[in-house]
Amino acid sequence: MKHLIRNTALATSMLVSIGAAHAEWPTDRPIEMIVAFAPGGGTDVMHRTLAPYIEKELGAKITILNRPGASGEIAYTAMTQAKPDGYTLSSLNTPGFLTMQMDRKVRFDPKKVCLVARIVEDPGSFIVQAKSQFNSLKDLVAYAKANPGKVSVGTTGLGTDEHLALLQLEKSAGIDLTPVTFNGANEARTALLGGHIMAMGINVGEFVGSEKSAFKALGQFADQRAVIAPDLPTAKEQGFDVIMSSERGIAMNCDVPEAIRTKYSDAVKKAVDNPEFQEKAKQQSLPLSYRSSEEWNKELPARAERLGEVWKLVKEQK
Amino acid sequence: MEFLDLLMLGFGEALTPTNLGFCLLGALLGTLIGVLPGIGPTATIAVLLPITFYLPPLAGIIMLAGIYYGAQYGGSTTAILVNLPGEASSVVTAIDGYRMAQKGKAGSALAVAALGSFFAGTVATFGVAIAGPMLSSFALSFGPAEYVSLMIFGLLAATVLARGPVLKAIGMILFGLLLGMVGIDASSGEERLTFNAIELFDGIDFVVIAIGVFGFTEIIENLENVEGRGVLVSKLSRLWPTREDFRQAWPAVLRGTGVGTFLGILPGGGATLSSFCAYSLEKKVSRTPEEFGQGAVAGVAGPEAANNAGAQSSFIPLLTLGIPSNNMMAMMLSAFIIHGITPGPTVLQTQPQIFWGLVASMWIGNLMLVVINLPMIGIWVKLLTVPYRLLYPAILLFCCVGVYSINNRIFDVVLAAGFGFLGYLFRKAKCEPGPLLLGFVLGPLLETNLRRAMVLSDGSPSVFFERPISLVLLVATAAMFILMVLPSFRKTREVAFREEEA
Secondary structure: OHHHHHHHHHHHHHHHHHHHHHHOOOOOOOEEEEEOOOOOOHHHHHHHHHHHHHHHHHOOOEEEEEOOOHHHHHHHHHHHHOOOOOOEEEEEEEOHHHHHHHHOOOOOOHHHEEEEEEEEEEEEEEEEEOOOOOOOHHHHHHHHHHOOOOOEEEEOOOOOHHHHHHHHHHHHHOOOOEEEEOOOHHHHHHHHHOOOOOEEEEEHHHHHOOOOOOEEEEEEOOOOOOOOOOOOOEOOOOOOOOOOEEEEEEEEEOOOOHHHHHHHHHHHHHHHHOHHHHHHHHHOOOOEEEEEHHHHHHHHHHHHHHHHHHHHHHHHHO | OHHHHHHHHHHHHHOOHHHHHHHHHHHHHHHHHHHOOOOOHHHHHHHHHHHHHHOOHHHHHHHHHHHHHHHHHHHHHHHHHHOOOOOHHHHHHHHHHHHHHHOOOHHHHHHHHHHHHHHHHHHHHHHHHHHHHHHHHHHHOOOHHHHHHHHHHHHHHHHHHOOOOHHHHHHHHHHHHHHHOOEEOOOOOOEEOOOOOHHHOOOOOHHHHHHHHHHHHHHHHHHHOOOOOOOOOOOOOOOOOOHHHHHHHHHHHHHHHHHHHHHHOOOOOHHHHHHHHHHHHHHHHOOOHHHOOOOOOHHHHHHHHHHHHHHHHOHHHHHHHOOOOOHHHHHHHHHHHHOOOOOOHHHHHHOHHHHHHHHHHHHHHHHHHHHHHHHHHHHHHHHOOOOHHHHHHHHHHHHHHHHHHHHOOHHHHHHHHHHHHHHHHHHHOOOOHHHHHHHHHHHHHHHHHHHHHHHHOOOOOOHHHHOHHHHHHHHHHHHHHHHHHHHHHHHHHHHHHHHHHO
8 A cells, every 4th residue: 555655656746747847848858850861961960060059058958860851851741740849840941842842742731830940041053164164154154055055054853953043044044054964963073073064053052162173163043142152143143033042941840839939949049159160160161041930931932932933944844 | 102102191190099099990880880781881970970070080081981991891791691781782792602601601701701802902092092093084084975884784794693594684683673763753853653652752772672682581581491490501611711712712802803993983883883793703704603603702702802992992083083972972071071171182282191091091991800800700600500590580670770770760661571572582483682683773873874875965876886985885795795695595505404304
């Protein structure tokens, strides 16, 4: 009998403590951060680098779990299906998150995905060999006008960032380029270096970190020049309406209480501002561009609308 | 003599206590994960990548490199002992190595693999040091057209992997090609053979198929025997290779080293092809080709040397041009970049201690691996005497953990089980899985390169004959085909004859 009483008391006190722990998010258990890409990739390395600084701000433990596949759809699905208690987050990358919803029905409910914080905005770019005759997008356009279809541009597939930028440039300049598909930027880079293609699409952040003596960039596809490439003119400055950049950030289920989302968003801001992290971001050429949950959610519809316009060009190609 | 000075600089860097320590740590970790099926070096390196933030640049990179070539060593151990290739490169080792283990010669298979790998690693390391910068420009001359010809050559060579009739081998290659097509096609954005399963959008992972058709199938087959006898068919014989084994292994190691060093330089699939090509070469030059698939020493020595040489020389494009030739090297590239080092010609000039330190450490690491692995052979072989009823649940468990850890999903484990069942049916039909895996690996490479070549040449197939390297490869393919048809024609008749008598 004594045993029973003691056990009941123990169980009750445990229940109470669990209840109490729930109240104080986020220290109850580790926060699971689902990264939608394979370990070692740009998105993965960025989140792994940032996580310790967010941990410091929140006083919580963050574990990273890679759930790669289907451009992030698997991760978004897992995140929206998890209990909306603020202990499951996912990485979120545009334009992939937006374009996957354009063609087909996705396996998750997009209305359940709430943006929490943007960390990076990495503009697209076209690069050529360092010894190429092209020094700007204008040069490339002039050559393509004289030799329709002769300019081959490496991309990583139909409907990817680079391909969407290529379609915009074709339309804006009235030229005809030949897209060549590669499995990833590294394969395309090899082919470019070997002279098998004339140019390739790549994000500025990926380019800045690579060998400078081999390649040069022709322009960046953002509204404003990225912090890591202040000397590279935008396409707009060169007279072409091409805007294409990749954003990387964090998302949560919309059913998670707003207070928790805001708290996380603020912690990310402080982590991004940490000079130690800034130093590491510089080494990795991360074009940091923080947006709070509120700001990013406000900007996204315009981005989606523009992408919708560009996506029509993809449809025409099919 | 400048080269020697630089090499001395490299050894000076690599022999500091810190760097030696991390080299050993990497080699040990690599051996460990290589032995555990399915847990590949790519995933391990990814997890350790953030830790290298806190290490000096060279130490971090030396450790990651150690994991990479340590895993090559460890991977062949499971391939030989329990017929479980964890990577494309050890598929071939499993063919004859496992047969040797069944015959009680596991010790000599492991020793030949370790010594062959060490020799090849040494030669290739010096190859990287001497000719690296020169060889890299050759790698660049490989465009889409050249790759297409190389892949055709490789696929034809794959038919040699099978013991049975050529037709069955070709059937398996074609099935492999089909499996390679699963997923979203990048050029058109269309889903192919995904059956609307989101998990198949990116295709099937190599490890899923390899563990299925090799690992699971092997277990099913072993359990089928009433006694559940496990791996050993005959009694354990001596632990070390005989003089005769050495005599057969040496020339194979030499040829394998050549093939591996050369093919490893080529970005995208080169290193994978090397062990397959070495195996075909050995079978072709052998005076007793019928021993291949029955436990031929040369069938272990050649491919093992080739895959280790290929692993070393795949550093060449990364270090000299800053271009990673496979996923592993891409991971190494991020390790460099995290430390603010951009591999490429500039690094060779401005930070020679990084390049040469790594080259020297690779050789030291290979030496360490031999020292670690040779005494372990006795222990590994003892493992085979463990009763199979205790051994197989452990193998099964590691297989499942390995498969699950690729993408952290149960779907892959179920898929691997399905492949295990399929592999069992193949066994019963006397179809071998080696050619299937090669078809699976090379198929997508062939397809994407064929498409690229066609887009770039405006649809004209003459590009394959106009480019000299491509032409040479095609001629070699044709020659191999003729060689294959002639004697095999004779041999199939002989076999048919024998079967009639029996």
